[in-house]
Amino acid sequence: MDSSISSDSGAIERLGALVEVALRDQVDAAIGTDGDLVPLAQALRYPIDAGGKRLRPILLLATVEALGGDVARALSSACALELIHTFSLVHDDLPALDNDDLRRGKPTTHVAFGEDVAVLVGDGLMALAFRLIIEDASVPPSVRLAVAGALARATDRMVRGQYLDLHPVEQPDEVLLRRMCGLKTGCLLEAAIEMGLALVGADDDVADAYRALAREVGVGFQMVDDVLDATATTDVLGKTAGADEANGRQTWVRVLGLEQTQERVEQSWATSLALLADLSGEPQALRAVVELVYQRRR
Numbered sequence: 001m002d003s004s005i006s007s008d009s010g011a012i013e014r015l016g017a018l019v020e021v022a023l024r025d026q027v028d029a030a031i032g033t034d035g036d037l038v039p040l041a042q043a044l045r046y047p048i049d050a051g052g053k054r055l056r057p058i059l060l061l062a063t064v065e066a067l068g069g070d071v072a073r074a075l076s077s078a079c080a081l082e083l084i085h086t087f088s089l090v091h092d093d094l095p096a097l098d099n100d101d102l103r104r105g106k107p108t109t110h111v112a113f114g115e116d117v118a119v120l121v122g123d124g125l126m127a128l129a130f131r132l133i134i135e136d137a138s139v140p141p142s143v144r145l146a147v148a149g150a151l152a153r154a155t156d157r158m159v160r161g162q163y164l165d166l167h168p169v170e171q172p173d174e175v176l177l178r179r180m181c182g183l184k185t186g187c188l189l190e191a192a193i194e195m196g197l198a199l200v201g202a203d204d205d206v207a208d209a210y211r212a213l214a215r216e217v218g219v220g221f222q223m224v225d226d227v228l229d230a231t232a233t234t235d236v237l238g239k240t241a242g243a244d245e246a247n248g249r250q251t252w253v254r255v256l257g258l259e260q261t262q263e264r265v266e267q268s269w270a271t272s273l274a275l276l277a278d279l280s281g282e283p284q285a286l287r288a289v290v291e292l293v294y295q296r297r298r
Helices: 011-031 037-049 055-067 072-092 109-113 113-133 139-168 174-184 186-200 204-231 251-257 257-279 282-296
Strands: none
Touching: 011 037, 011 055, 011 072, 011 113, 011 282, 037 072, 037 109, 037 113, 055 072, 055 186, 055 282, 072 113, 072 139, 072 186, 109 113, 113 139, 139 174, 139 186, 139 251, 174 186, 174 204, 174 251, 186 204, 204 257, 204 282, 251 257, 257 282
């Protein structure tokens, strides 16, 4: 495939709209509004309704589309992935972890509903994610098992990465950063592609090429995130700028410095472009998502 593969400029909006409708419909149906549990239902919806880029579910749908799969049949899995991401944010923001009071431009869940409810919201969103996959009768049982397994492995890796982030070593280096990023942040981006591959039944050679892209984009995402945390404002980010530095986190900028981290971002972007060029299928929408990862401003 030509390295100058074009980008589907409308892919983010098009696939994102599908995700938003599916999230509203599937989450509303699953949460319900049972009497004295209405306040919990409201709290569960709160971090979902706050919005976001929906990058991970869009990445999953773009992978399915690239390989000729049924995007509509992938929506429950895409929503499940977004719910796991949202659960991680709700728990990350808790006072015992990052102690943030702003997320996506709104008060964090524990600020809005209390710390006790926020813990339950995170737990509930994780459980709901796996329900959406397991109960999706449009997908064969064997495929549901593969998709759920990929998401469970990614969730496990994310927790391990969060532990490493909360327990810094005295002299972190680039090797440690790549490992931690692959666990804490990259795992859900990799899961997006892995779940998409499972949904379309991709063969090993095709899957390996897509997985290589997923690993690179996962690290690149965190590099960009660290640069934005160091350079953007709270108003632009929709969350507290400089929080990583204030909390003493082992970020790329803290370890390598801003200039060298920006160089690493450019190198990762170039690597991702080369990996995109090696993909089979029609990954124009996928390229648009990768561009968003590296060119975003929040």
